[in-house]
Amino acid sequence: GDTSYFGSVVGRYANRIAKGRFTLDGKTYTLATNNGPNALHGGPTGFQKRLWAPKVVSGPEGDALELTYVSKDGEEGYPGTLTAKVVYSLRADGGLVIDYTATTDAPTIVNLTNHAYFNLAGEGEGTVLGHELQIEADAYTPVDPTLIPTGERRPVEWTPFDFRKPVAIGARIDAADEQLKAGGGYDHNYVLRGKAGELRLAARVTEPKSGRVLEVYTTEPGLQFYSGNFLDGSVKGKSGKPYVRRSGFCLEAQHYPDSPNQPSFPPVVLRPGETYRQTTVYRLTVAR
Numbered sequence: 001g002d003t004s005y006f007g008s009v010v011g012r013y014a015n016r017i018a019k020g021r022f023t024l025d026g027k028t029y030t031l032a033t034n035n036g037p038n039a040l041h042g043g044p045t046g047f048q049k050r051l052w053a054p055k056v057v058s059g060p061e062g063d064a065l066e067l068t069y070v071s072k073d074g075e076e077g078y079p080g081t082l083t084a085k086v087v088y089s090l091r092a093d094g095g096l097v098i099d100y101t102a103t104t105d106a107p108t109i110v111n112l113t114n115h116a117y118f119n120l121a122g123e124g125e126g127t128v129l130g131h132e133l134q135i136e137a138d139a140y141t142p143v144d145p146t147l148i149p150t151g152e153r154r155p156v157e158w159t160p161f162d163f164r165k166p167v168a169i170g171a172r173i174d175a176a177d178e179q180l181k182a183g184g185g186y187d188h189n190y191v192l193r194g195k196a197g198e199l200r201l202a203a204r205v206t207e208p209k210s211g212r213v214l215e216v217y218t219t220e221p222g223l224q225f226y227s228g229n230f231l232d233g234s235v236k237g238k239s240g241k242p243y244v245r246r247s248g249f250c251l252e253a254q255h256y257p258d259s260p261n262q263p264s265f266p267p268v269v270l271r272p273g274e275t276y277r278q279t280t281v282y283r284l285t286v287a288r
Contacts (some may be wrong), residue, residue: 006116006235007117009197010112011081013040014041015256016148019037023168024079029078031078037146038146041166051099051230059225061089062090064089066085070083072264081104082104095279096284098282099279100278101275104270104271104272107269108205109269113224113251113280118251120214124237124241124242128169129173131206133167133203133205134163134167134203136200138156139191143232145184149265166180187229191221192222215283218253226252231247232245245258249287
């Protein structure tokens with residue numbers, strides 16, 4: 001019954017695809033639409049609704065959990081049978097490592113991410129608006145009223161989207177800005193610095209009262225920052241406390257939204273014989 005993707009592996013295509021359509025090798029594919037006119041996070045029965053096969057494997061720092069899911073050709077409208085594997089492992093330095101791989105038997109598109117929500121103050125401790133966020137990005141991809149990127153890479157300088165230095169999430173979240181109005185707050189993809197494919201720092205979040213720190217490292221080109229705008233208190237957490245609006249944030253490492261329809265965005269096509277790879281690390285520490 002979860003509609004907020006709490007902690008989920010999201011796929012086959014994370015984020016939005018305009019009008020649930022894309023063209024690959026001259027053929028147009030129609031996807032299930034579940035977010036207004038658009039396809040979101042793989043459709044209504046995307047990877048977060050599927051049962052993955054678990055196996056304990058040996059990792060560099062001990063046992064790790066490997067999950068495997070085979071997405072059949074045509075599932076939710078996507079072409080090709082995709083075999084996806086996700087390995088979760090823990091590092092001694094407080095890092096939760098998520099390694100993704102995928103292969104296909106026919107040309108397809110793939111964009112996987114993790115949709116964990118964080119509140120570093122603790123569950124039921126109010127909103128995340130006081131958390132201080134820094135994102136390693138000089139630009140973001142602005143969106144239309146249905147949250148589909150316009151194709152522009154817009155500089156964050158002099159905008160409420162400038163998190164190049166630590167800023168409280170709530171400092172400008174209700175500013176009179178058309179982009180913020182479109183998402184009811186932050187729900188935007190950031191163009192990360194550095195070379196895609198190389199693991200590098202993407203974001204750092206500090207909760208001032210507790211001193212807890214979250215660092216996100218990724219090999220992906222983009223990072224979706226979502227400020228929990230659509231949480232409405234209807235879902236109760238593990239302690240029975242409701243998840244109210246903006247009581248959690250997400251930092252989803254990914255390719256850009258609607259990339260199959262945006263030729264200028266990094267490509268997301270996977271072909272037979274190729275392997276999709278992604279690594280994202282969520283590292284939790286305490287400020288000293």
